[in-house]
Amino acid sequence: MPLKIPADPEPSLNLIPMIDVMLQLLIFFMLGTKFVEMERNIELEVPRVVDAAPLSAAPERKIVNVYRDGAVTLDGKTVTLDELQDHLASGRRQYGDLGVLVRGDSQGAFQPVADVLNVCKQAGIAELGIAVLPVTRK
Numbered sequence: 001m002p003l004k005i006p007a008d009p010e011p012s013l014n015l016i017p018m019i020d021v022m023l024q025l026l027i028f029f030m031l032g033t034k035f036v037e038m039e040r041n042i043e044l045e046v047p048r049v050v051d052a053a054p055l056s057a058a059p060e061r062k063i064v065n066v067y068r069d070g071a072v073t074l075d076g077k078t079v080t081l082d083e084l085q086d087h088l089a090s091g092r093r094q095y096g097d098l099g100v101l102v103r104g105d106s107q108g109a110f111q112p113v114a115d116v117l118n119v120c121k122q123a124g125i126a127e128l129g130i131a132v133l134p135v136t137r138k
Contacts, residue, residue: 068105101131
């Protein structure tokens with residue numbers, strides 16, 4: 001006489017907890033967007049100050065190009081060494097950690113590049129770099 005063993009019930013996936021979590025998230029994000037919208041609609045006049053310093057981070061590094069003929073450009077505009085020093089000093093006063101990248105022509109003399117480096121030092125630039133291209137060795 002064979003014994004009848006009851007069969008295990010088929011496993012099933014209970015979706016109710018997952019649906020509950022999804023509804024909770026939906027409600028949370030809907031309410032969050034409402035608060036942001038309410039914040040934008042507040043009529044508020046911001047106070048004014050006289051000497052407001054910028055709160056933004058320092059801008060990208062300034063790019064100084066020194067060409068073969070000795071011409072110097074700062075961010076694409078031709079400048080003299082005195083003008084370069086003035087621009088860098090004013091930028092340094094506005095952003096204490098202003099950086100400068102000096103790019104010299106490989107076929108030009110080094111003296112104009114040295115003059116630009118000296119001007120950067122006199123302007124108080126602490127973060128100073130010289131651009132070079134690596135050569136692949138065979």
